[in-house]
Amino acid sequence: MSALSVPAMQGYLRKSISSFNQNKLNGLLAEISLREYLRQLGFQDRTSPGGWIGRREGPGIFGHTTAVFFPEVVQPGFEYPSGRELPRPTLGLHTICSTFHQSGIASFYCAATVDNDDDPSSLNWHAIQLGLPAEQPYVPFLDAAASLNFRRRERAYNFLRYKTETDSIPALAIPEEFSKEHLRVTFQTGFFSEISDIDGIFWGQQHTYPLEIKEKTPAPSRDLGPYFGLDVGPFVKLAFYAAKRGNLHSIFVVREIDSPETRNVVGWWFVTFDHMAQFASWVQQGGGKTMTGGVSSVVRIPKAEFQELNAASLAAL
Secondary structure (H helix, E strand, O other): OOOOOHHHHHHHHHHHOOOOOHHHHHHHHHHHHHHHHHHHHOOHHHEOOOEEEEEOOOOOOOOOOEEEEEEOOOOOOOOOOOOOOOOOOOHHHHHHHHHHHHOOOEEEEEEEEEOOOOOHHHEEEEEEEEOOOOOOOOEEHHHHHHOOOOOEOOOOOOOOOOOOOOOOOOHHHHHHHHHHHHHHHHHHHHEOOEEEEEOEEEEOOOOEEEEEEEEEOOEOOOOOOOEEEEEHHHHHHHHHHHHHOOOEOOEEEEEEEOOOOOOOEEEEEEEEHHHHHHHOOOOOEEEEEOOOOOEEEEEEEEHHHOEEOOHHHHHOO
């Protein structure tokens, strides 16, 4: 047998996630909520799954190679035998990855096989490179990573050493979170990299937009008026996409809620990076706890510069 259960996936997440606070949970719930909202608007086929973007580490080579990886979401109770026919990525993901390839970013879709029931260590990833003119074959994922000249670790690093409480993750979110985490650990166990998550990619009429999704309440400011804050790290990541240019743009999406306690949705808002870069305050401000438990520094963007996220605004992208 070759299936994984929700408890097996959750057990893996307890060991792979270094910390899991309310901020990280809210971010995860915002991603789930946005996918459902896009489905209601009829745009689910123009949005990618979540994934990872990684680049090489090391003196003189830092950032000189960049790749993105999108995992197949492993569904609990489904069989993933080693000899199965691996899935063909969707046309939308091919199109998204073509934009990445044109920007000098190698793009891969990763499919899973499982050797033993409820044994995440027996899960193997197989990667197919997308965005190239000719269809490529699946190869072992670590072979694909090695072909990009990421610096290999001389000794495998133990990324499964934690005992984090992850029971607050809703069951419907566990398969995607597990699939992303397992792929990340597989990659980072063998290679050095700077890596960051991709909340999703939106395929617009004119451009391809990596998404940064956050749940926020607007904060008051005498100089800006109400504003939404974005941590410096994600801001720099969006700036990286902007530096690549071509058809690769990015947007910051906010799920506005009435309060952290009730979390009732007030509305959905977004701003393109180009617009955000024009109107973000040059003065950073201390924020709350980050997803890893530290204290953040945020870039402030006036709420007045955001657009409502609806069918009409999405169709215009």
